[in-house]
Amino acid sequence: MTNNQFKRGELYSFITGKASTAIARRLQKKFNSANLNLTIEQWSVLYHLWKQDGISQQELCNASYRDKPSITRLVDNLEKLQLVKRVSSESDRRMNLIYLTKQAHKLQEQTMELANETLNEALEGVSPDNIELCREVLQIVYDNLK
Amino acid sequence: MTNNQFKRGELYSFITGKASTAIARRLQKKFNSANLNLTIEQWSVLYHLWKQDGISQQELCNASYRDKPSITRLVDNLEKLQLVKRVSSESDRRMNLIYLTKQAHKLQEQTMELANETLNEALEGVSPDNIELCREVLQIVYDNLK
DNA sequence: TTTGGTTAGTTGTATAAACAACTATATGAC
DNA sequence: GTCATATAGTTGTTTATACAACTAACCAAA
Secondary structure, three states: OHHHHHHHHHHHHHHHHHHHHHHHHHHHHHHHHOOOOOOHHHHHHHHHHHHOOOEEHHHHHHHHOOOHHHHHHHHHHHHHOOOEEEEEOOOOOOOEEEEEOHHHHHHHHHHHHHHHHHHHHHOOOOOHHHHHHHHHHHHHHHHHHO | OHHHHHHHHHHHHHHHHHHHHHHHHHHHHHHHHOOOOOOHHHHHHHHHHHHOOOEEHHHHHHHHOOOHHHHHHHHHHHHHOOOEEEEEOOOOOOOEEEEEOHHHHHHHHHHHHHHHHHHHHHOOOOOHHHHHHHHHHHHHHHHHHO
């Protein structure tokens, strides 16, 4: 019984923590080695803005699965680093539209390359089919819980 | 090129964040609903102590993939909650051996049941074979990066 | 037994997440 | 138009993580 519980627990630990934190740490170390003064969380916000610039903080919340205070503070820090600018929306003055600076645009290519590099290292020895299957399982997990 | 980068990025987000944080959040909500005044991180430390009581903080670091300051503070908070006690080792006075309290032992069954419940909800609709395959992929990812 | 290096743990500081309480703006019913 | 309600964002507080610098204890070579 207890034994069985711990078997599930091992499964739990694989799904929740180990692999994902290992990837994040590896990428963070690559950023640090490249003297990019940027956290993975800040990068993940830039990532959404590279896809679509000038979206609101609320849209950043939805895209990055964070709550509003988290985005407020991430945008605060990104503004301090002069990587984004808050621009009050003309049509709805409650909204801040977040725009990338020139400096942030310059970061895209280098950081995405480091992210791809990290992913290649992480998935070495895993077949494309198994990568896709794993991705599908994780998507189902997310959909089951959201 | 940029397009290709973003395809990898999507894969990246699945592996790193969404599924695992969704599971952790769901379990935390179950703890809160049950009026268990306990964070997932605190629970994960108790989890290792349920397997083996009286291990050192360093062993907790290794088991839970955290650095020493993280464990120091988690043990601080668990001590405040009267769930563990630090006992200085007789054989090596540098070491603290961490022991569960009676109260912590009582939490095991209930919290493991909630964890199993969460895992069942998360993996609904995923075949055992695919669960195992996904677990193996995540193990390889971890081994590749550690 | 002294010295130098290693290991276990703590403390300081910065960043981030979760939750609650708050302000300001917009919107819809009347 | 006024008022209730909803939405966008901010602020305060607690907990957690990462990294660096630190103390205390151990250990081994001289």
